[in-house]
Amino acid sequence: MGVDYYNILRVSKNANEEDLKKAYRRLAMKWHPDKNSQNKKEAEAKFKQISEAYDVLSNSHKRQIYDLYGEEVLKSGQFDPASPTGVGGGGGGRGFKYDPRDAEDIFAEFFGRPEGIYKGSPAHDGVNRGTPRKAAPVENKLPCSLEELYKGSKRKMKISRIVLDDAGKPVTVEEVLTIHIKPGWKKGTKITFPEKGDYEAGAAPGDLIFVVDEKPHGVFKRDGNDLVIHHKISLLDALTGKTIKLTSLDGRDLTVEISEIVKPGQEKVIPDEGMPISKEPGKKGNLRIKFDIKFPSRLSADQKCDLRRVLGRHAQ
Template sequence: MGMDYYAILKVSSTVNEEELRRAYKKLAMRWHPDKHPSGTKGFAEDKFKQICEAYDVLSDTQKRQIYDLYGEDGLKYNVSSPSATANAAANGGSATKGGSFKYSKSRVHDDIFDGFFDDVGSDKSRSPMKSDNFNYRNVDKINDLNNKSSEFSKSKSVNEKNNRKSEKKAAPMENKLACSLEELFKGSKRKLKIERIVSDDSGMPMTVEEVLAIEIRPGWKKGTKITFPEKGNQEPGRLPGDLIFVIDEKPHPNFQRDGNDLLLNQKVTLLEALTGKTLSLTTLDGRNLNIEVSDIMKPGHEVVISGEGMPISKEPKKKGNLRIKFDVKFPSRLSADQKADLKMVLGRSQ
């Protein structure tokens, strides 16, 4: 698909000559490059050229007929309008030169066929396909023209995609997305309302609102980026930039994250450190976890619980470890009797 000339001039396909002229004059005056500052002059020049091109085609009867039937390709590859083809056929000339149209009995009149079939007479009651003098070489001409038209359309479509890829984007917009450790453990879905600047149909900037759905997957880490292509702000003469959300982790009152592992600092008394303790924990997904520690816990002692850490995003069925580090709280002072008792007990254990 090429440019939509009717949309460029903001008119319908049934617009008459006077309405077309008024629409052209209004837009041409608005987008004349001399009325725009240097920063947007290039953009205005492009708009002005499109407006002039659209008016040139739609104000010309034959060009408009070709455009309505075959689109911009018809103009580009010199396809003749039905009226021009009929006149050429009536005068014994060729229906088109270097152009093409789809062969269809339902919409193409016999007088158009006469231009392609040189040996068919002017008797409209006779079908060219039944003529004894039918020139089969002209069928090959039609097929060849149709094939070329198809190739041109495909080539144009590819070129448009390549041109879009070559267009520069506006600078991306980055925003932090703060997530709790519970969200990053279990995953969650959010809907965020955003505001961004885009160009309206006339190229003027306008602010629009949009709601985006974001799926936070279990195990995502701080710094993970979620990109919404071309959902950022738009600048004159450029494609809209990308909108990027960067995952950030909110502090948790109990757990800290270390890669795929969870860390828990646990305080115990000297008595608990010497005699053992059963820990009762609530996991990030709400489960109750009882951990019995019977070994003597020295300062910095660590217990590792396999598979109770964070989910691994690339391997959702696997998890890291829960690492519990113990901090032994020593008494600030001991009485003489307590010291004596400790000496007696600890002395025996040596």
């Protein structure tokens, strides 16, 4: 019989129209050349075989000739129903012309034609046809602590999505995806898992996208690549100096000496103690300490007198 179209589509010889559609839908989506960039030549050959098999078996006239006489007679163009072998031999039989359908035309009936690609256009040459229409992407927030964004981390996310089973029926499956969070990633960073979204009729699965969101931190606030901390300091310490002890986001102890007089609204900048810069490995932003000077709520007459005596000459 030559080519076994039933085997190509993995259906029985009693397959009905719905069986053929399910089989074609599943195999054509799997072997479309635009979805197989690593093995495009093999995919093109399989895609054409699948399309040819569906074209023949879904057409009652072609299928009848194929079942009775095989692929060679079907394609010969010499089919003659009056001949015992099906091949015309100069008798008075009615001829049959085998007219194969274009593989992309069949695909378009199921999944739609890629935008801007039409029969007869220069791109419709069997090589550069664009990609099948994809379902809309699905976006989910990925809340991350400031510690995770500082040090980096690995996250495992369990997802549920709708796919087609081997019979072409939509089913829900669960899958675990691994997300590698890189040091320095910012709010709004997108991590895309191609075609891990839900199946939609007439389209390839959409992409699944996780969008980084930043959880509030109890001590630090992020400002671009910098880290900002508000530190309360007494008026006495602001005038006489103080040693501040902090814990970094990766657990290190930081000691900051404040020796100069701190003025209201002033901040101290500690270079290279901010957030890692994801696009410049090894580099970090700054740590900025903003001081909130705590003034005494009241002073006694003697305290005021002492302050005037000590500070009076500096106020002039």
